[in-house]
Amino acid sequence: MFGLKCDIALDLPEKYYLQHDYEKGVARWCPGCGDHAVLAAIQKLCKEYQLPPEKTVFVSGIGCSSRFPHYMNTYGFHGLHGRAFPVASGVRFRRPDLNIFVVTGDGDCCSIGAGAWVHAIRYNMKMVALLFDNGIYGLTKKQTSPTSRMGTVSNTHPTGSVLPPINPIQTTLGVSNVSFVAQTSDMNPAHLYATIKAGFEHPGFAFIRIMQRCPAFMQQQTDDWKTNKDQFVLLEHPKGISVDEAVADTFGLRVAHDPGALHSARELAEDTDKVYLGLFYQNKEALRYDLYGAHNLGYTYEQKEAALETELDRFAI
Ligand code: SF4
Numbered sequence: 001m002f003g004l005k006c007d008i009a010l011d012l013p014e015k016y017y018l019q020h021d022y023e024k025g026v027a028r029w030c031p032g033c034g035d036h037a038v039l040a041a042i043q044k045l046c047k048e049y050q051l052p053p054e055k056t057v058f059v060s061g062i063g064c065s066s067r068f069p070h071y072m073n074t075y076g077f078h079g080l081h082g083r084a085f086p087v088a089s090g091v092r093f094r095r096p097d098l099n100i101f102v103v104t105g106d107g108d109c110c111s112i113g114a115g116a117w118v119h120a121i122r123y124n125m126k127m128v129a130l131l132f133d134n135g136i137y138g139l140t141k142k143q144t145s146p147t148s149r150m151g152t153v154s155n156t157h158p159t160g161s162v163l164p165p166i167n168p169i170q171t172t173l174g175v176s177n178v179s180f181v182a183q184t185s186d187m188n189p190a191h192l193y194a195t196i197k198a199g200f201e202h203p204g205f206a207f208i209r210i211m212q213r214c215p216a217f218m219q220q221q222t223d224d225w226k227t228n229k230d231q232f233v234l235l236e237h238p239k240g241i242s243v244d245e246a247v248a249d250t251f252g253l254r255v256a257h258d259p260g261a262l263h264s265a266r267e268l269a270e271d272t273d274k275v276y277l278g279l280f281y282q283n284k285e286a287l288r289y290d291l292y293g294a295h296n297l298g299y300t301y302e303q304k305e306a307a308l309e310t311e312l313d314r315f316a317i
Contacts, residue, residue, distance in 0.1 A: 022046045022053065024073040034186030034212035035065055035132060041193045042072070042101070045200060049099075056099040059088040061113060063105035064139045065132035065212070082113025085120035085129070092125040093293035099200075100127040107137050110146040110166050121175040124204045125290035128196065131168055131207070134214035135221060142217040149221065168209050169280060170269040173262065179204040179286035181265065182241060182279045185211040185232065187225060190247040191277055198241050198279065204288055211275060225275075235259075235268070235278025251277075 022043045029035045046056065056074040060066035062081035069076025075098075079087050088102045102120075109117050109131050120129065136154065137143040143156040147168060151160040172181050180202040184195040192210065199206030213222045225231065234251040235241075240259050248254060257264060257278065265280040296307065 017047055017050055017053070019043050019047045022073050024071055027071045028067065029064060030214075030216045032213065032215040033064070034134065034210070034214070035068070037186040037189055037192060038065075038130065038132065038196075038210060038212070039068065039071055041189065041196055044193060045196055046072075046074075048197075049200070051099050055097060056101075057088075057091060058101045058103055059084045059091065060103040061105070061108035062139070063108045063132075063137070064134075064214075065103055065105045065130075066108060068103040082108055082111070083116060084108065085113065085116040088127055089120060089123060089125055089290075092127055092290045094297070096126075096290065096294045096297065102127055102129040104129065104131055105138075106131065106133045106135060106145045106147040106168070110168055110171075114146075118171075118175055121172055121205060121207065122177045123289040124177050124179050124286050125288060126202075126204055128199045128202075128206045129208065130196070131209045132212045133168060133209050134212040134218055135165070136214055136217045138214050138217055152218075154217075167269060167272060170266065172207050172209075173266050173269055173281060177286050178207075178281065179283045180206040180279075181281045182207070183209045183211070183275070184241075184277050185225070185275070186213055187211075188232075188247070188250075188277065190243050191234075191241070194241050194243050195277075195279075202282065203284055204286055231275050233274045233276045235276050235280070237279070239282070240279040 027036060027039055053074040058069040058072050058076045060068050060078050061084040069078050077087055084102045084104050088100055092100055133147050135145060135148045137145050142154050144152055144154045144161045146166040148161050148165055150164055153160050169181060169183055172178055182195050184192045186192055195208055199208050215222050230252040232251060233253040233255055234248055235257045236254055237256060237258050259279040259282045262281055268276050
């Protein structure tokens with residue numbers, strides 16, 4: 001998988017993939033869990049872009065959402081807690097031909113994996129990073145997560161969490177070389193799909209925070225999102241994420257925001273009274289570390305040997 005070459009060329013007929021070609025098994029998330037909606041959106045994207053399953057890989061960490069690769073009929077790596085980004089970066093470094101998706105949760109990304117997350121943003125390697133943010137540790141049955149709203153009652157804070165949460169959008173926008181930051185919700189399938197699509201087309205590291213329902217342990221938050229319609233604000237701009245007018249009309253509040261304006265994006269991210277859905281920031285020109293790693297991928301055996309000799313000669317005495 002990592003840079004290996006095979007002399008056998010298979011002459012396979014062209015295949016048109018249907019959505020079920022990307023499906024595998026029965027997703028074991030709770031009924032009503034937002035993860036089901038994201039899985040459906042991703043399978044739809046794979047079909048729309050006709051992504052060859054053997055050229056597509058999902059890398060995850062640990063948590064409810066990180067079961068994702070099991071339900072995709074593609075390559076997958078259900079890895080170590082908090083280490084999805086280093087694994088995905090390694091894959092990207094040597095396999096620029098693959099479509100790479102990272103699936104991570106708020107605990108996996110913003111707690112144990114926070115260091116890896118920050119550097120993945122700065123490396124800006126081409127991949128789509130999906131943060132499933134339900135504001136709770138669901139797999140281990142309700143502990144406070146780094147993004148739990150203040151006052152969240154959990155098994156680790158029975159009288160309510162006492163610290164303000166990490167703001168993943170604000171954090172991502174604060175990292176140097178950031179190139180794509182968007183926010184969406186599993187409760188709005190059209191916006192969710194448009195956002196993932198925009199992230200897939202971005203030439204770099206596309207960070208997408210998905211406000212995700214967890215009816216098992218965060219029913220109150222789910223109910224708030226359902227009943228307080230004005231909490232969600234649609235970000236609009238010709239360079240942003242576009243949805244049909246019928247979908248846009250479902251938002252009580254809509255604001256114009258140019259995704260090229262980093263300062264304004266940071267200001268919006270600071271406003272945690274609202275949940276802004278759309279593209280906060282995009283810079284297609286940000287430097288990509290994976291392009292350096294791909295430098296010698298086409299080398300023949302002789303070229304590799306010559307390059308190695310040149311390097312070793314630097315240490316000759
Ligand atoms: Fe989804 Fe929550 Fe159930 Fe986990 S515990 S599968 S996040 S509803």
